[in-house]
Amino acid sequence: MSRAQISQDIINTCLKMSAMGLNQGTSGNISVRFENGMLITPTSVPYEDLRPDDIVYVDMNGAAEPGKNPSSEWRFHLDILKSKPEENVVLHNHAISATAVAVMNKEIPAIHYMVAAAGGNVIPCAPYATYGTQQLSEYAVNALQGYKATLLQHHGMITTAKTLEKALWLAQEVEVLAKLYLTILPIMDPAPILSDAQIDEVLIKFHGYGLSDTH
Template sequence: MARHDAFRVRQSIVEAARSLDALGLTQGTSGNIALRWEDGLLITPSGLPYARMSPDDIVFMRLDGSFEHPLKPSSEWRFHRDILARRPEVNAVVHAHPVYCTAFAMCRREIPAVHYMIAAAGGPTVRCAPYATFGTEELSAHALAALEDRTCCLLANHGMIATGPDLEKALWLAVELETLCRQYAVALQVGTPVVLPDDEIARNVEKFRSYGLKAQD
């Protein structure tokens, strides 16, 4: 049964990785996904096109960074590992380079509370972490700081991170963040977006504890 469960979980990661393009979250082989598993994590491998990826290609990594697999884990394994180690309520991490999220990240701009859906991020802003070279401890540290009291963030000149208690909710949040960034970009062209006050976002954050994507039985 344990082997069957492991295959099913690995398959869910493959399916989620393949859905990134269809969801408008990434292009080509960019982006990566990690899921908490036993005493470590399961993570997509480095440099393997999603169309060719199989459940056996998903890499199991221990929290000390060691692994035993013919393929290397994603080059971004550090922040995946560190987020899962630091945030016990998080079980899934999605990293991608969607167009609108990345455009704001290129401008190093945080997303303000221009729509109540920002409550899904856990607070009145989506922060943009400072730039650091991909795959480094420095980038991981910046990501952890930007995610403090938040469920998602932007990475300067890079992309975005979305987290969740499970993979389905992390993917849902990634789509919501890209939608919010797209709406904000259009609103900036129309005029001056009005930012909602912090107390209104706090009310919505509380409402979001019982709102959003529901777990499937």
């Protein structure tokens, strides 16, 4: 696919993410593996104003093309793509329910079988670090080992996938699970959860549907 096409697909996915209510202002950002680096949304441009030329190429050493400013979170986008050669897309947002769970510094436990869509029996929560820092990137990369999604404490969520469609789908699933968890917590804490064996069965079924490519 051409750079212009991928850039347009990134913009379309940003607009969908907003329409789905997952995004707050210009806080979300998306990257796609491209050549020896990635294409990523620029910093502080409203999605409605984005044109394919605004999407920034950043090489594997973290150098952005001249005259363009990548998202302030380009470090974790690049480091996640480097650490997960099987994935092509990194998607980040501050969706309300996922962020609320992250503020409580809780992982989402196996309250529902769809938790397995992120690759395991929880959706993890990476420790807090200042946005845009190498420290945050390291925490995110660690949390995503063995998972396709993570919460970021006091911040938001990240999903990874082979395609933009799957990354957005997973972000919506994480947000729904977070909302479900927030609904249960005031009534039953800890929430009832599925066993590891029950989640393993779901992981095997998901594998057949291509929902979880890494397990």
